[in-house]
Amino acid sequence: MSISRRPWLVPSILGALVLVAAVVVGVLAWQSFSDSRAEAAKAQALDTARSSSAQILSYDAKTLDADVAKSRKLVSGEFAVSFEQLVATVIDPVAKQAGLSNKATVTRAAVIDSRPDQLDALLFVNQTSTAPTQPQPASVMNQIKVTMTKVGDQWLVSGMQPL
Numbered sequence: 001m002s003i004s005r006r007p008w009l010v011p012s013i014l015g016a017l018v019l020v021a022a023v024v025v026g027v028l029a030w031q032s033f034s035d036s037r038a039e040a041a042k043a044q045a046l047d048t049a050r051s052s053s054a055q056i057l058s059y060d061a062k063t064l065d066a067d068v069a070k071s072r073k074l075v076s077g078e079f080a081v082s083f084e085q086l087v088a089t090v091i092d093p094v095a096k097q098a099g100l101s102n103k104a105t106v107t108r109a110a111v112i113d114s115r116p117d118q119l120d121a122l123l124f125v126n127q128t129s130t131a132p133t134q135p136q137p138a139s140v141m142n143q144i145k146v147t148m149t150k151v152g153d154q155w156l157v158s159g160m161q162p163l
Contacts, residue, residue, distance in 0.1 A: 038114075038116070041116070041150075042111060042114045042119060044155065045114070045119040045121075045148045045150070045155045046109055046110075046111055046119065046121055046148075048148060048155040049109060049119070049121045049123065049146045049148050049155070049157070050106040050109050050123065051106075052074040052146075052148075052155075052156075052157050053104070053106055053123055053125065053144065053146050053157065053160065054104045054105060054106050054125075055067075055070055055071055055074060056071045056074060056075065056083070056104075056157060056160070057102065057104035057125060057127060058102055058103050058104045059071075059091065059095060059101065059102055060101040060102075061095045061096055061098070061099045061100055061101055062101075064091075064092065064095050064096060068087055068091070068092075071083070072084075074156060074157055075156060075157045075158070076149060076151050076156035076157070076158050077149065077156075077158040077159075078158070078159075079147075079157060079158050079159050079160060098131050098132075098133065099131050099132045099133075100129060100130070100131045101129065101130045101131070102127055102128070102129045103127070103128045103129075103130075104125050104126070104127045105125065105126045105127075105128075106123050106124065106125050107124045107125070107126055107141075108123070108124040109121055109122070109123045109124070110122050112145065116150075117149065117150040118147065118148065118149050118150070118158075119147070119148045119155075120145060120146070120147050120148075121145070121146045121147075121148065122143065122144075122145060122163075123143070123144050123145075123146055124141065124142075124143055125141070125142045125143070125144055126139060126140075126141050126142075127139065127140050127141075127142060142162060143162070143163040144160055144161060144162050144163060145159070145160075145161045145163055146159065146160050146161075147159030147160075
């Protein structure tokens with residue numbers, strides 16, 4: 001039997017090839033879309049790690065209660081418990097008694113590891129402390145590992161560890 005006796009064979013083969021090509025293009029497009037969404041989420045989490053960490057590590061004795069209230073909205077999980085303990089036992093008494101202020105600035109940040117709902121980042125943080133009893137501000141450069149966890153549609157700090 002020749003192909004000329006089966007006029008439907010060539011269009012059927014071409015149709016099948018077009019269908020396979022369309023499926024391959026669709027899969028590749030979806031993968032590209034998913035990858036770009038993952039990269040956007042990673043960038044958002046890293047930006048939030050920078051800004052949230054600067055907020056959490058910054059406070060002024062004159063506005064301490066408001067500063068801590070802002071920071072509470074940025075933390076979650078076990079870190080929220082640790083943060084509350086640190087505020088109650090160290091930051092609140094020391095800052096209020098000594099008139100201490102601390103300004104943190106994240107100078108560099110990099111992703112260590114990322115998953116769809118969690119990101120670990122390395123942050124380089126410059127902290128400058130001032131107090132009425134100090135003639136000059138004291139500056140320290142720190143490296144911290146920050147874990148961000150997505151809670152609903154928001155990235156929150158769920159871990160902070162000095163390195």
